Each structure stands twice: as structure tokens, then as C-alpha cells.
Amino acid sequence: MLLHDHLDDAVADVFPDLPALAESSRRRGLAIRRRRQALATVGATAAAAVLAVGVYTLAPGGGDPARDVATDAPVSVDAGSLSGQTAPITGRSAAVALASAVDEVADGSFSGFQGAAQEHEAFAALRFLPESGSGPAGVVMVNVQPLGMAGEAPYTCAEQGASLTDCRAWELANGDTVRTYRDEDTEMGEGSERVAVEVISPDRRLRLVVGAMNTNPYAEGAMRAVPVLTTDQLVEIATQPWWSRTELPTEFVAAGRQLEDYTSASADES
Amino acid sequence: MTDLLADEAVAVVRRTLTFEELVHTTGERMLRTAVLLTGDRQAAEDLVQSAYAQAFARWRLVSRANNPAAYTRAILTRLFLSDRRRKRVPELPLLDGTDASAPQGNPALRVSLLEALSTLPPRDRAVLVLRYFHDLPVAEVAAQTGLSESACRTRSSRALARLRTSFPDLADES
Numbered sequence: 001m002l003l004h005d006h007l008d009d010a011v012a013d014v015f016p017d018l019p020a021l022a023e024s025s026r027r028r029g030l031a032i033r034r035r036r037q038a039l040a041t042v043g044a045t046a047a048a049a050v051l052a053v054g055v056y057t058l059a060p061g062g063g064d065p066a067r068d069v070a071t072d073a074p075v076s077v078d079a080g081s082l083s084g085q086t087a088p089i090t091g092r093s094a095a096v097a098l099a100s101a102v103d104e105v106a107d108g109s110f111s112g113f114q115g116a117a118q119e120h121e122a123f124a125a126l127r128f129l130p131e132s133g134s135g136p137a138g139v140v141m142v143n144v145q146p147l148g149m150a151g152e153a154p155y156t157c158a159e160q161g162a163s164l165t166d167c168r169a170w171e172l173a174n175g176d177t178v179r180t181y182r183d184e185d186t187e188m189g190e191g192s193e194r195v196a197v198e199v200i201s202p203d204r205r206l207r208l209v210v211g212a213m214n215t216n217p218y219a220e221g222a223m224r225a226v227p228v229l230t231t232d233q234l235v236e237i238a239t240q241p242w243w244s245r246t247e248l249p250t251e252f253v254a255a256g257r258q259l260e261d262y263t264s265a266s267a268d269e270s
Numbered sequence: 271m272t273d274l275l276a277d278e279a280v281a282v283v284r285r286t287l288t289f290e291e292l293v294h295t296t297g298e299r300m301l302r303t304a305v306l307l308t309g310d311r312q313a314a315e316d317l318v319q320s321a322y323a324q325a326f327a328r329w330r331l332v333s334r335a336n337n338p339a340a341y342t343r344a345i346l347t348r349l350f351l352s353d354r355r356r357k358r359v360p361e362l363p364l365l366d367g368t369d370a371s372a373p374q375g376n377p378a379l380r381v382s383l384l385e386a387l388s389t390l391p392p393r394d395r396a397v398l399v400l401r402y403f404h405d406l407p408v409a410e411v412a413a414q415t416g417l418s419e420s421a422c423r424t425r426s427s428r429a430l431a432r433l434r435t436s437f438p439d440l441a442d443e444s
Contacts, residue, residue, distance in 0.1 A: 021297050026323075
């Protein structure tokens with residue numbers, strides 16, 4: 001007798017009450033969502049032990065590798081809870097927005113938030129440790145910039161540099177252009193790799209770039225086999241409709257004020 | 271319902287898949303999987319509820335997955351293998367004994383197979399259940415259990431050998 005048949009036979013009399021299962025699971029799922037939101041509001045205290053001290057772009061290779069021990073910090077905001085109201089963008093809110101967008105498309109934990117916002121652009125970065133795969137956390141970053149940073153239309157792959165490969169570009173129904181590419185420069189050591197997605201939005205006068213790496217500055221040269229997010233996941237993140245150079249949903253801004261494990265990359269924000 | 275049928279059923283309703291549809295389409299198979307993994311119906315109910323709860327909490331992600339049923343099964347496997355999973359009593363009883371059709375085969379044999387499975391390390395149990403109950407390819411079993419493919423094959427062979435001490439008629443799987 002095959003093991004498959006033995007196993008089938010062993011549980012042949014097991015039947016769930018499906019409506020009850022759906023109802024109880026939904027209730028527990030809602031509790032998980034509420035807990036995430038509540039913890040985001042009070043500031044992700046679970047992440048308090050992790051404190052980044054450098055700016056990714058300024059201090060590669062520095063820091064304590066122990067900081068790569070990511071937490072289950074619930075720092076994101078459920079997209080379904082957004083009210084539609086917005087407030088001026090800050091580095092903190094950009095970091096929360098990025099974490100929330102990542103949380104929508106991937107399972108994992110966050111640490112080492114950074115951000116900066118100036119008059120016409122904002123930047124945020126974080127370390128993301130996926131639940132699957134092995135290796136260190138990878139840096140995920142976002143830049144929201146003026147449209148002019150994208151160069152002149154049409155936005156194609158023609159002007160991409162030699163280190164940028166696998167470039168693809170296409171236009172969305174709303175007139176935005178999505179451009180994806182892989183960046184194999186060795187900014188964080190031999191073998192470091194970044195996948196990036198740009199959304200160029202003439203209507204919003206916006207160029208948005210999100211990227212994900214296979215390592216981080218504190219990983220002491222350790223690399224994952226691939227970046228911590230795929231191109232498809234980055235496209236999902238970059239095409240969230242609420243991205244803007246100047247405003248973000250108020251829920252992100254509020255959660256950003258409470259965000260711990262955060263380092264400002266601008267001189268006038270703490 | 272076989273995995274193939276369950277996955278096809280999910281695919282059919284893919285465009286408008288709701289959480290309730292996912293549970294109704296896959297719940298029976300998920301609970302049976304959980305019973306094989308835990309060897310205990312109450313623990314299995316809790317495991318399945320936890321898996322669906324996590325799926326609901328990330329419904330946007332799950333519903334957009336290529337295969338929401340497989341995604342939820344992966345959550346269940348991960349929860350089972352996770353030491354961090356909370357032990358708690360399920361909120362509602364899920365087993366509906368009154369609807370259960372008469373099982374085929376020898377009841378004593380069924381019990382002893384569950385007992386034999388329960389003597390295996392959890393990861394070996396997960397490998398066998400995913401490989402032989404769900405008929406998943408080794409690569410997918412390896413990915414879901416956090417093992418390399420070679421380690422997965424080794425564990426599978428070792429676990430099968432142990433089961434054969436209790437079930438000598440266990441045939442080689444093709």
C-alpha cells in the first residue's frame with residue numbers, strides 16, 4: 001500500500017465545520033490586523049533594542065552586525081485603514097509608508113529606519129529580513145523626486161548606464177511609466193546587487209524610485225542569493241497611488257511621529 | 271479533494287476570490303493536513319485557524335498570490351514548524367462529526383499511522399505529509415520546510431524507513 005493511500009485513509013473521517021472555521025479565522029485575522037495597527041501607533045516598542053547609527057548611503061560597512069537581527073516590529077499601517085486624508089511628507093512618514101507598502105507584498109520583519117524630507121523630495125530606507133530564504137537583511141529604499149530627475153520623455157531604457165541591466169519600461173493606463181532594472185554595481189561589496197523600479201508620473205510631477213538589495217551595510221559582506229524583494233513586488237510598492245513628493249496619508253504621518261529605531265538623514269529632523 | 275482539484279477550484283474563483291471561498295474550498299484538506307502534522311485534532315484545529323487568520327490578516331497579499339491555497343498551506347507549514355507558535359484552545363469547535371461519512375479502511379491502522387507519524391521529528395513529518403499527502407515536488411517541499419533538496423530527500427528516506435518498521439507493507443512511491 002502506498003504511503004499516500006495510508007495518509008488519505010488516516011484522515012478520511014476528518015471534516016471541519018467550514019462556516020465556523022471561516023468565521024473564527026476571520027475574527028483572529030482581524031485581531032492580528034488591529035494589533036499591528038495599535039502597535040504601530042504606540043511606536044513599535046518591540047524594535048526599541050535596535051538602533052541604527054548611520055545613514056546607509058553615508059556609512060556603508062559600518063555598524064554592528066548584531067543589528068541585522070531583525071525584529072517583528074509592527075511598524076506598518078494597513079492600507080485598508082487609510083482615510084484618504086493627507087499631511088505634509090516627512091522622513092519618518094516616508095519610512096512608515098515604505099514599510100507599509102513592503103508589508104503588503106512580503107512577509108518579514110523591519111529594522112533600521114531612515115528618512116529625510118526636503119522641499120521637493122523625500123528619501124526613506126529600512127532593513128527588511130524576509131521570512132523565507134537565508135542570509136542577512138537587505139536594504140529597501142525609496143526616493144520621491146521631482147519629475148525633472150527622470151530626464152526627458154519618452155522614458156525608455158535607452159539612457160540606462162552600463163551597470164544597469166535587464167531594463168524594461170512600459171506605460172500604465174494612467175499615463176505613468178514604469179521602468180525596472182537591475183543594478184550590479186558593488187556599492188556594498190563584491191556580489192551586492194540591487195533591483196529597482198521607477199515610476200515616472202507626469203500628472204503628479206513625480207519620479208519615484210524604489211529599490212531592494214541583497215545585503216546591508218552591517219552585514220559584513222554577507223549576501224543573500226537575491227535581493228530581498230522581487231521586481232514584481234517593487235512594482236506593487238512603487239505603484240501605490242498615495243505616493244507623492246509633498247504629502248502622504250495622515251495615518252503614515254501619525255505613525256511616523258512614533259517610529260522608533262529611526263535615524264534622520266536630514267539636518268532638521270530628529 | 272486532491273490538491274489539484276482544490277487548486278483548480280481556487281483558480282476558477284480567482285477573479286473574485288473571497289476569504290470565505292478560500293476557506294470553503296481548501297478547509298477540509300488543510301484540516302486533514304494539520305491532523306497529520308500534529309497528530310491531535312484540537313491542535314490541528316488551532317493550527318488551521320492560525321493559518322487562515324494570518325492569511326486573512328494579509329489578504330491582499332494572499333488573494334493576489336498565484337496560488338492562494340498553496341500560499342495558505344505554506345503559512346500552515348511554517349506555523350507548525352515555528353517554535354514561537356502560541357498554544358491555545360480554539361475559539362470554536364471545527365470538527366463536524368455529524369457530517370463525517372464512514373471512513374474506509376481499518377480504524378486501528380489509521381490510529382497507528384498517526385501514532386507512528388507523531389514519533390517522527392516535526393520537520394520529517396512535514397516532509398512526508400507535503401511529499402506524499404500533497405504530492406508536492408521535492409523542490410517545493412524543501413522550500414516550505416527550510417531544507418535543501420538533498421536534505422529533504424535524506425529526511426524523507428529516513429522517515430519512510432522508520433514508518434516501515436510499523437508498516438512493512440508500505441510500498442515504494444513512484
